[in-house]
Amino acid sequence: MAVYTDVSDEALSAFLEEYEIGGLVAFRGIAEGVENSNFVLRTTQGDFILTLYEKRVNRDDLPWFLGFMRHLSAHGLSCPTPVVGRNGEALRELAGRPAAITTFLPGVWPRRVHLYHCRALGEAMAHLHRAGEAYVPVRRNGLGAESWGPLLEACRAQGDRVHPGLVAEVSAALDGVLRNWPAEGALPVGHIHADLFPDNVFFLDRAVSGVIDFYFACTDMLAYDIAICLNAWCFEMDGSFNVTRARLLVAGYESVRPLTAAERASLPVLARGAALRFLLTRLYDWINTPPDAMVTRKDPRDYLHRLRFHLQADGPGAYGL
């Protein structure tokens, strides 16, 4: 359930007065998602999404995110476009929280991943990378490699309660990944989505209809976005890696932006890093979210299994490349 902040009808009506998007017809909270409070807003002019930004999103980053979405939309990517109020600003405040209205995207995210999703995803990701090229502001990845050590430290005392031996195993993997992490300048850098999971990619008629949730987007190695998707899209429910999905994902990507030899060679270490990133944020949340909170905690162990796969992958061949 991701409606942390209640919005009264009166507050919402007053808020909408500051926009030119028509009068309120219907309004409901969206249960999906874990980070922010999201609402669907129907006005006399159509459907919109209202987002109230909760604690994890740094208020100072919001202009970067909203500017990035506006830039991508203007460059042909289907993603939520921030709607400006009468004062020309997209970022406002509601119920004591930073808030923004964006356009509503049609489509459904895949509950079950099929091969056609993977190729379309790869293409869409490369379009996103290309469309982002001319966006000048930079945002450092706050969950990049240098954040993983401190995250693990924060989980050290309780990590083994989640899975016996977890802390030592993750610690050893992290040392190896950091030793082999690509040096600055070794791989092409740009703006990446950094959380391109199935629930953030909408499809209609087998084609990507839109990409949402840009609140982890940042400036980092482009191939790291691919590594995140290898983790999030290419494992079966039983934990096995589906090489065909990976091959299609990369083929879709390369139909728009071919990878360099160095990017290909780095995919195994990037995939290990991406597995660690999600393992560690999930572990942190698992330990720090009370079991009776309204949010569904995501299991860190899913990413321990993925990490183990990547650790034994000795080259891009393990990913069907």
Ligand SMILES: Nc1ncnc2c1ncn2[C@@H]1O[C@H](COP(=O)(O)OP(=O)(O)OP(=O)(O)O)[C@@H](O)[C@H]1O
């Ligand atoms: N622009 C949009 N158009 C249509 N539906 C949207 C849009 N933005 C969000 N939604 C709906 O709201 C849900 C939650 O959105 P989102 O994933 O951005 O939330 P979140 O709290 O940031 O979640 P998380 O970071 O856990 O993925 C989506 O699954 C989708 O159903």
Ligand SMILES: N[C@@H](CCO)C(=O)O
């Ligand atoms: N996609 C993340 C959660 C929210 O960003 C995960 O599955 O751990």
